[in-house]
Amino acid sequence: MGPYLNSKRHVVAVAGIVAFLVVMLGLWIVLRTGGGAADDLSPFARKVLKMGRGDWLCAESRHFICYASDASHLAAIQNAAEFAYARAVEFLPGATGGRKGRIFSVDEEMWARVLRKADRRRDGLAIQSENEIFVMQSGSTADVAVRIAHEVVHYRVWQLWGSLVPVWLDEGLAGCLGWDIAEAYRLKMGWQLSRRWGDAPPPVSDLAKLMKTADYPAPGPEAEAFYRQSEALVRAIARNIGYGKLHHFVAGVTEETLSWDAYLRDRFGFSEYDFRWLAEEYERNLTGKEDD
Numbered sequence: 001m002g003p004y005l006n007s008k009r010h011v012v013a014v015a016g017i018v019a020f021l022v023v024m025l026g027l028w029i030v031l032r033t034g035g036g037a038a039d040d041l042s043p044f045a046r047k048v049l050k051m052g053r054g055d056w057l058c059a060e061s062r063h064f065i066c067y068a069s070d071a072s073h074l075a076a077i078q079n080a081a082e083f084a085y086a087r088a089v090e091f092l093p094g095a096t097g098g099r100k101g102r103i104f105s106v107d108e109e110m111w112a113r114v115l116r117k118a119d120r121r122r123d124g125l126a127i128q129s130e131n132e133i134f135v136m137q138s139g140s141t142a143d144v145a146v147r148i149a150h151e152v153v154h155y156r157v158w159q160l161w162g163s164l165v166p167v168w169l170d171e172g173l174a175g176c177l178g179w180d181i182a183e184a185y186r187l188k189m190g191w192q193l194s195r196r197w198g199d200a201p202p203p204v205s206d207l208a209k210l211m212k213t214a215d216y217p218a219p220g221p222e223a224e225a226f227y228r229q230s231e232a233l234v235r236a237i238a239r240n241i242g243y244g245k246l247h248h249f250v251a252g253v254t255e256e257t258l259s260w261d262a263y264l265r266d267r268f269g270f271s272e273y274d275f276r277w278l279a280e281e282y283e284r285n286l287t288g289k290e291d292d
């Protein structure tokens with residue numbers, strides 16, 4: 001071997017080391033930013049990522065870091081989430097800093113293996129816990145966008161009030177505002193949306209019982225009734241006091257721990273007539289004559 005060959009081998013070796021360092025640097029940057037920051041993830045989210053066998057794509061946008069197994073799902077959830085968040089902040093104004101939301105788009109197999117058994121608050125095909133949202137990737141893109149809008153409202157409520165909001169109010173807000181946001185997104189995208197509630201309207205429960213619900217009913221008719229009742233009541237309240245004042249109501253009930261009716265009576269001057277109207281509107285919402 002002549003000196004020429006030696007120096008060529010040397011160049012190849014140096015180039016190899018440089019290439020290796022560049023790849024490692026790139027990997028480090030990805031891990032430090034959108035791709036990882038694994039120290040910011042809950043153990044549960046880490047488990048989900050690990051069970052995805054490494055084929056996750058990740059993208060970071062203004063308010064969210066999204067994870068999905070393919071690029072079209074990734075773009076779809078990211079667009080739906082940013083749209084929903086901007087609307088949620090209009091309905092529920094206040095500080096927007098802090099941890100970005102993390103959204104994991106999970107296929108049905110993974111859902112069955114990991115998430116179905118999760119000991120967390122669940123909305124059937126989605127789970128939200130603090131800044132993490134897990135959404136089952138099934139049905140149409142429009143279906144997934146509805147789930148995301150609902151969960152993004154939960155995320156927004158958590159961002160403003162932590163876990164202090166009563167369950168009926170948290171769920172009612174996600175149901176009412178989440179659906180309105182999904183409707184607005186539908187108009188933008190030119191989609192069809194349909195709501196798949198059971199055939200029969202749920203019983204018009206007395207409100208006191210609804211207010212006392214501290215835990216989510218097990219999936220089934222009871223849970224569906226709870227979702228619909230919560231949403232019907234929050235929608236009735238929003239229509240009466242105005243959507244723009246809804247966040248004052250939430251703050252009053254949550255921060256000042258006023259009872260919901262005391263709040264309406266004292267701050268909004270609700271009379272017996274108003275409470276009667278509210279009860280009737282709640283019933284109208286439940287029995288299917290909602291959404292003019």
Ligand SMILES: [Zn+2]
Pocket residue numbers: 122123150154171174175
């Ligand atoms: Zn919910």
